[in-house]
Amino acid sequence: MEDTLTYEEIKKDIDNLKQEKTSQLALVWSRFKRNKLALIGGIIVLIMVLIAIFAPVLAPHDPYRTAPLRRLEAPSFEHPLGTDAMGRDMLSRLIYGARVELSIGILIILFEGTIGITLGLLAGYFGGWVDSVIMRLVDILRSFPVIILAMAIAGVLGQGVYNVVIALGIVGWTTFARMVRSKILSIKESDYVEAARSIGESTPSIIIRYILPNAVSTAIIMVCIMMPTALIASATLSFLGLGVQPPIASWGSIISAGRDYLLQAPWISTTAGLFIMFTVLGFNFIGDGLRDAFDPTADRS
Amino acid sequence: MNSTEVILQADKIQKIFPSKEGDVRAVDGVNLDLISGEVFGLVGESGCGKSTLSRLLLRLLDSSGGSIKFKGEDITGFDKKQLKMLRRQMSLVFQDPHTSLNPRMTIYDNLARPFKVHNLAEGREEITVEIVRLLKSMGLQAEHMIRYPHELSGGQKQRVVVARALAVDPEVVFLDEPTSALDVSVQAKILKLLAKIKDEKDLTYFFISHDINLIRVISDRIGVMYLGRMVEQGEVAGMFKEPMHPYTRGLFSSVPEPTPARKLDSVLMGEVPSPVNPPSGCHFHPRCPEKMAICEQESPVFNYRQGRKVACHLYNLD
16 A cells, blocks of 8 residues: 655655646637637737727827828828828827727627626526527527617617617627537536536536636637627718717727728728738637647637 | 335425427426445436436525425525535436536636535534545545546546546435446446445435446345336336336347347337327326326326336236
8 A cells, every 4th residue: 555655755756847838728728829810810910909008109190180281191100001192190199099999899899708608508598498598699689780779779879889889789798608518518517527516516616617717718719709890880880970979089089080082091990900811800800729739629710 | 225215215206497489398206215335226218307307406406396394304495505515415426527527627626615615624624624524435535626628538537427426425326327428338338437436425416317237236125117107116126037027028028138048028118208299098008008097097007016116007006
């Protein structure tokens, strides 16, 4: 027998081993790093976030100062991305637009994520009528085209940033709820949850120690995958005039303002469009990269 | 082991799952005595209710009818607290080691849970020593503690699963096809390990398998299930020498043998019928080569016939 084994001896061995061992997070990061696209996505998003944070420092001009005599100027040394119809510096407006766009995106994700994850958890874990009620509500909301429904809600609530967040959140939580629910269902049926019951674990312990930790990766991936949808949807609402109101600059409203001058001053709409495109691309790359990094054996379909 | 103390007893136990097409009688009135210290092998085709029966006996599933006695005490009405105590006396080893450990916990945490849940060891120190002792007795090393399940091989994981089942120091261990997901070379090692532990700890095994040869080697007694019912039960030597129920005969003769001179006349024909709408009378009659008129009308009682428990009209009750 190994009765001679003392805790100190074991501890020393284990401590030595731990030095060499990488944590699970480090493992996810090392897999993420190896994925070139994910890394590019990360860099794009990081740049956008830095731009948003340091907008006042980075912007060469005041984004709101109009200069009627210098309207629709082509890119020059003074205005690297030209000026808009009111003579405002486009680069500065786009830099400030990053702030507005990203914070709206984050607010939408927080709003729909909180509702969606909570309801998805309840539906998945408790099943029965709780599940039926929540999932029928999801079915009803999803039977409308997303943007039409969001427009209707935003129309009722009136214009404004927060109403855009609420409108898109009410529509968008359904995706979160569905994904989280199906993940919880599969975890609930898993052998390790039955094993937990077979050693006498209580229900709260099973939820906290077995179900939630295994659902966290799904939630994180969902956030990154839903972010582009939220960005595009909010830009769409701004474009349609329901969201961010002038003179505040958001990418959606800049595209909208530039559409009358597409031939004279194509840089207005195109640059804003490119900003949206790159940010969306960045989040998509991160989302895909995280999915692969969390679960390398998962089906990619 | 010459005592014949019955440690676990099931009496007409039933499990009915309601479904849209009708009730599924997964386990349909099974009687069973598990004798302390034996290896009881349970065989049957997949879907016959083997796993469900084991979950009922473990009280992981609530039965729809019948009673289960553990050491003479009826456990069917046990409350949460009593069930928690029961979890220390009976444990379960799963078929697939890749899915039966929590992937977000290290091996240490996976193995520490039974100690913590039942307060079997105090503090990190004591638990660590216990876990290392367990790991070593399973042929694993202390260093495996800090690994995550995905860093271990299938065989190593199954050793951890066995270790977790033994952590509570149980009396009965249910083994639900514990080797069918492993490579053949690993299977033999796990089986040897299981045999060794059984002798050391004086355990009772309830071994589920569809591998007839395996069951033959390891069991003291075997039970044969068909479509939710027990059809034959007895000592392993006698059963293989002279299987009585036509289904048992078919099942045993479907095992490929190195000497194919044996007759293959009783090989099973047809498919297992649906448990939603099982055949009348004896469930086996549509596939039975020795079907009689009575078989379609009356279910044969599962009891001693010519010295062995069989459910078949071919034999008269003793």
